[in-house]
Amino acid sequence: VLDFNPAGTPFEPETGEQYEVGVKYQPVGWNSFVTLSLFELTKQNAIRYVGFDPVQTGEIRSRGVELEGVASLDNGPDLKLAYAYLDTEITDDTEGNEGHTPYGVPRHRVSLWADYKFRSGALEGLGIGGGVRYIGETFGDDANSFTVPSVTLFDAALSYEWKGMELQLN
Numbered sequence: 063v064l065d066f067n068p069a070g071t072p073f074e075p076e077t078g079e080q081y082e083v084g085v086k087y088q089p090v091g092w093n094s095f096v097t098l099s100l101f102e103l104t105k106q107n108a109i110r111y112v113g114f115d116p117v118q119t120g121e122i123r124s125r126g127v128e129l130e131g132v133a134s135l136d137n138g139p140d141l142k143l144a145y146a147y148l149d150t151e152i153t154d155d156t157e158g159n160e161g162h163t164p165y166g167v168p169r170h171r172v173s174l175w176a177d178y179k180f181r182s183g184a185l186e187g188l189g190i191g192g193g194v195r196y197i198g199e200t201f202g203d204d205a206n207s208f209t210v211p212s213v214t215l216f217d218a219a220l221s222y223e224w225k226g227m228e229l230q231l232n
Contacts, residue, residue, distance in 0.1 A: 121153045143173070148169055192218045
């Protein structure tokens, strides 16, 4: 899909440069792992959407840290925990928003998810899951003239596996 600016001409192609370093640790004897990543991504001619309208920004730089842990406990639940810290900045913009944070990008995100699937007995095939997500405060526009409050969301899932098929409700 080719996006066009309001004048009807195609946007400039997006380009970028990314650096990332990380480490993954998997404890011996455990069905689990932990990852830690540090990154910096600079994108030129970034296309973003304000509602349904595409907008092209000169340059956006994102730096951050991501931490994730995953574990499958013996005969127990599967657990996932993730945290991300983002330092995102508009570094070049024709609208004068240099130094501002792009709208809709939280500085902090955290999530926790647990699920369990019954593998035997009367409830064999039944799966249940639940989690919580925290999305930090964001700006409502690139001018950073107002903020959108942080939010905490709760998620749940129910599934049933039978004869190679799975029915799931989230």
